[in-house]
Amino acid sequence: MNVEIPNNVDLDHDQQLRRALATWHPRFLQWWNEVGPDGFDTSTVYLRTAISASADGWANYAYVKMPEYRWGIFLAPPESRKVGFGDHPDADPWQQVPGEFRKELRRIIVTQGDTEPASVEQQRHLGKTAPSLYDLRNLFQVNVEEARHLWAMVYLLHRFFGRDGREEAEELLTRRSGHRDHPRILTAFNAPIRDWLDFYCFAMFTDRDGKYQLESLSESGFDPLSRTTRFMLTEEAHHMFVGETGLQRVVQRTADLMKQSGRADIHALGGIELNIVQKYINLWYSESLDLFGAEDSSNAATYFAAGIKGRYHEHTANMYREHRALEGDYELRVPGGTAERIPLRRAMNAVLRDAYIQDCERGLARWNRELAARGLEQRLALPHASFNRKVGAYAGQSCDVRGNILAAGEFAARRGEWVPTGEDRARNAELMQPVYEPGKIAGWIAPPAKGINGHPPLDFEYVIMS
Ligand code: BYC
Secondary structure (H helix, E strand, O other), X not given: OOOOOOEOOOHHHOHHHHHHHHHHHHHHHHHHHHHOOOOOOOOEEEEEEOOOOOOOOOOEEEEEEHHHOOOOEOOOOOOOOOOOOOXXXXXXXXXXXXXXXXXXXXXXXXXXXXXXXXXHHHOOOHHHHOOOHHHHHHHHHHHHHXXXXXXXXXXXXXXXXXXXXXXXXXXXXXXXXOOOOOOOOOHHHHOOOOOHHHHHHHHHHHHHHHHHHHHHHOOOOEHHHHHHHHHHHXXXXXXXXXXXXXXXXXXXXXXXXXXXXXXXXXXXXXXXXXXXXXXXXXXXXXXXHHOOOOOOOHHHHHHHHHOOOOOOOOOOXXXXXXXXXXXXEEEEOOOOOOOEEEEHHHHHHHHHHHHHHHHHHHHHHHHHHHHHHOOOOOOOOOOOOOOOOOOOOOOOOOEOOOOOEOOOOHHHHHHHHHOOOHHHHHHHHHHOOOOOOOOOOOOOOOOOOOOOOOOOOOOOOOEEOO
């Protein structure tokens, strides 16, 4: 195995891939140094590194300086399967890119790849305000793994797309989140992540879009894409855990302070008020719904027909009656409009998004249990799917969080009721002072229930500053 780049793609014997990576790898490190986590290059972090794709190989814990992290290339083990859906469900999966789908596959891989470095850029400054060493370490774990996911997509581009793949791999290091002239491809990856509530919401809602997109790509007839994304999903689970439990801990602390004081305005007591938590949820959930694309999408129909991108658990569960999706349609209700019927194949983005919404609702129910357990009446909720949308059937409509259509100008005037204002952010910034001492945690969040890899949740040096 190549010691510098752990892999299970026989890198040592793939001269073409090694040559492509020899140019790209130093450029990647330069990118990491320029826009990766700010200020912690010399710190030692207790990180998990994937060194093989076997059950015991992908979770190796050790102290590592982040720039020395060994980003690797891993594919999940091959499986005996057929394409399984679309126009040619009985075909064998493709080991090379079929010429007729080259453009589509490249576009999907580039779009997926673009989100990974974008998220690292978005989270660049968070280390300076971490509530505990446990949280700081989790942030860095997420960052190095997103960067590894970039490697995974770059592997596909280098290995299967020749010269234009190499050019796309370069571009992935050139675009920048939020940049006016060279932004990242999808909107949510250009939105700033300013504080830790943004981060937990991003990991809960935006990473969860990642889960559903990766799940649908793991069904792909292009076998290397399927195997690459299957391995990425093993890492992705931790990112969503960070988001879901992070928000849960915020809600726990807020609920404790509300119960103790008998009031909702607990900022002066050091907590984040529940209505502010709700606004962050409104913002990141609606941004993340946009990531599924339009409900009625000819691109999605093409991907499905070709066998490039399936539905959630197309193969692995008994979720669908049949796998061609040529019959039936999807009913879309738009506020103020009549129900629209979309032929099923064109509605694949909406079908995937519905599975995602159900998953998000599960998270909400979990946080609400924290409120109920303390005898509080308030509840958190997901906004209506029409709220704050810029992509798809709801784009261009102004709706409130319940889906009521607003008069012209009303959305702009009342925006601050629903999404964080500058004042809300300033109040969070007051609370979010860094806590870097083992055994300690900031006052606005409850301690984690468990530590990492059997270590104590707080009383452990997850990051050693230097
Ligand atoms: N922003 O038919 P439409 C993750 C464009 S997250 C800007 O509606 P389609 C992660 C679209 O490109 C998962 N533009 O959409 C999470 C198209 O442009 P053209 C990332 C958008 O193509 C956290 C036009 O609008 N993975 O991994 O069916 C941390 C009409 O397109 C947006 C993927 O997304 C938008 N939101 O579906 C780290 C998987 N939405 O053709 C990582 C790969 C649409 O008119 N991507 N447009 O120029 C795809 O499968 C699809 O491209 C999409 C959109 C699901 C994104």
